Amino acid sequence: DTAVSQTPKYLVTQxxxxxxxxxxxxxxxxxxxxxxxxxxxxxxxMFSYNNKELIINETxxxxxxxxxxxxxxxxxxxxxxxxxDSAVYFCASxxxxxxxxxxxxxxxxxxxL
Amino acid sequence: xxxxxxxxxEMSVQEAETVTLSCTYDTxxxxxxxxxxxxxPSRQMILVIRQEAYKQQNATENRFSVNFQKAAKSFSLKxxxxxxxxxxxxxxxxxPYNQGGKLIFGQGTELSVKx
Numbered sequence: 531d532t533a534v535s536q537t538p539k540y541l542v543t544q545x546x547x548x549x550x551x552x553x554x555x556x557x558x559x560x561x562x563x564x565x566x567x568x569x570x571x572x573x574x575x576m577f578s579y580n581n582k583e584l585i586i587n588e589t590x591x592x593x594x595x596x597x598x599x600x601x602x603x604x605x606x607x608x609x610x611x612x613x614x615d616s617a618v619y620f621c622a623s624x625x626x627x628x629x630x631x632x633x634x635x636x637x638x639x640x641x642x643l
Numbered sequence: 644x645x646x647x648x649x650x651x652x653e654m655s656v657q658e659a660e661t662v663t664l665s666c667t668y669d670t671x672x673x674x675x676x677x678x679x680x681x682x683x684p685s686r687q688m689i690l691v692i693r694q695e696a697y698k699q700q701n702a703t704e705n706r707f708s709v710n711f712q713k714a715a716k717s718f719s720l721k722x723x724x725x726x727x728x729x730x731x732x733x734x735x736x737x738x739p740y741n742q743g744g745k746l747i748f749g750q751g752t753e754l755s756v757k758x
Contacts, residue, residue, distance in 0.1 A: 561744050571682075571732060575745040586743035620688060622746075630676035630738040632746055634688035 534635040553621030562604035567618040649749035666735030676738040683731040
């Protein structure tokens with residue numbers, strides 16, 4: 531069973547479009563995250579959610595809107611896609627905010643043309 | 644601001660040899676975790692090893708061990724008996740207890756294991 535899953539794995543789209551990435555975890559964790567990995571492979575946190583509540587919004591543009599319908603799901607919607615949004619987006623989860631180990635999904639490679 | 648530095652962008656090692664990857668971090672926090680994650684070409688982020696800052700004993704996981712020097716803020720990863728499957732990008736990451744759960748990553752070290 532996949533612990534943290536993301537769909538889709540690949541996303542190719544035009545500038546200006548709106549797209550969503552879905553994430554689900556079956557680990558029973560309370561906390562979920564979105565990270566962005568840029569073209570130089572640098573990883574940076576975007577958002578963290580704990581029990582469906584937003585905890586961190588790390589100066590991410592308003593075009594990015596996470597939504598957590600329940601503790602097992604954290605989706606990422608991106609409006610008006612820009613070339614600079616091209617990256618790999620990783621979802622992760624952990625048992626709690628202070629229970630350090632985070633388990634990552636397989637990543638979604640987004641390419642904006 | 645807390646930062647994590649991996650000063651070796653690329654390294655290579657012969658199969659069966661030992662290699663050490665360096666990591667230093669900067670923080671005023673006293674309570675935190677440190678991690679090494681591995682990212683093979685498949686892109687999956689895989690946890691290699693974890694160290695709690697309050698523990699003096701260095702963590703080990705089979706062929707992987709760390710040298711944690713809290714005063715020096717250093718956290719190196721030693722891979723013994725390197726295998727071809729160890730070829731990957733390795734990321735050092737710092738986790739402060741009270742900052743919303745964020746992991747702060749280093750720039751990564753690309754490790755190639757040569758036959």
